[in-house]
Amino acid sequence: MLFSTKAEYGVRLMVELGRQPGSAPVSLSAVAEAERLPLSYLEHLVAKLRNAELVTSTRGAHGGYRLAQPAEAITLDQVVEALEGQIAPMECFHETPEGKVLCSHESDGDRACATKLLWTRVQGGVTKALAGTTLAELVEFSGGVASGAEKAPVGSVA
């Protein structure tokens, strides 16, 4: 498996926030119920998203979470990276701020690191897929923004 459920759950959480029509914050428990995910686990995930400044929170009663930016401006590489950590195909594979690729084995032998070419291509493929997808697309794909006027948003208590 390339990614763990951290990415899965976290992305679903973001989509759920993106589905909200108004600007009212959504409580985590509402998201947990809508997506049938464990609340206390979501707390850990949303903390990562908050640290990455992808969501903002308001505490207290009627508090909750909101997207920090419009869904159109959020690309999924930001989201997945916040949840899973730096996305590299392999342990030895690091990217410097300038975009240069480093490989720990680089100087460990007489010739070039045989796998570098491969992992560079894989890295490119994944990054392109993630960076080329916006949260808005996923919201749309999952049924679009909730109209906000039908029965009630996700959080309607049973």
Next chain:
Amino acid sequence: MLFSTKAEYGVRLMVELGRQPGSAPVSLSAVAEAERLPLSYLEHLVAKLRNAELVTSTRGAHGGYRLAQPAEAITLDQVVEALEGQIAPMECFHETPEGKVLCSHESDGDRACATKLLWTRVQGGVTKALAGTTLAELVEFSGGVASGAEKAPVGSVA
């Protein structure tokens, strides 16, 4: 990390086999020494490659491993899949023999699985990168086939 060292080591092993000029089998200990990898761990990995019919083995003294096909005919998706198991971005993500994508959550709610679009794209990116790379390319990248007449192939005992 997308892949573990199983893929890393296994690919290097394959490259090492691909670097051999003749058709003589290469012993694992020679590969282990050349790549500075633990022999007993390589044994596990090469077993997977053998099961996938990517390498053939000859037992006994002066035995070893050979590529089952020319390096040009081996694509890296075969190799990585043999080592890491089926390549899917997410646990819930399965591909049927006919190439149809299944998602375990598909019927778990009222609307389409929000993340399916994303993981499909990621899957595509990775598969394309892996299937579009041949072992021969990596061999070439890593310095090409050992001339077979210079000092001695990888296995020269110190």
Next chain:
DNA sequence: CGCATAACCGACCTCTTCAGTAGGATTTGA
């Protein structure tokens, strides 16, 4: 005020996988 509702935080727990080791059995060429 006081309470319910929320975000926040850290410790803990169980299970699986990773990465590697160990020990042996079997096959084969010299």
Next chain:
DNA sequence: TCAAATCCTACTGAAGAGGTCGGTTATGCG
């Protein structure tokens, strides 16, 4: 017959996945 090799199974220590639990702080509302 010996050494070199593949082959096979079992084990282990460390780390991460996927949660759970208990408690603290902040806040709107009656």
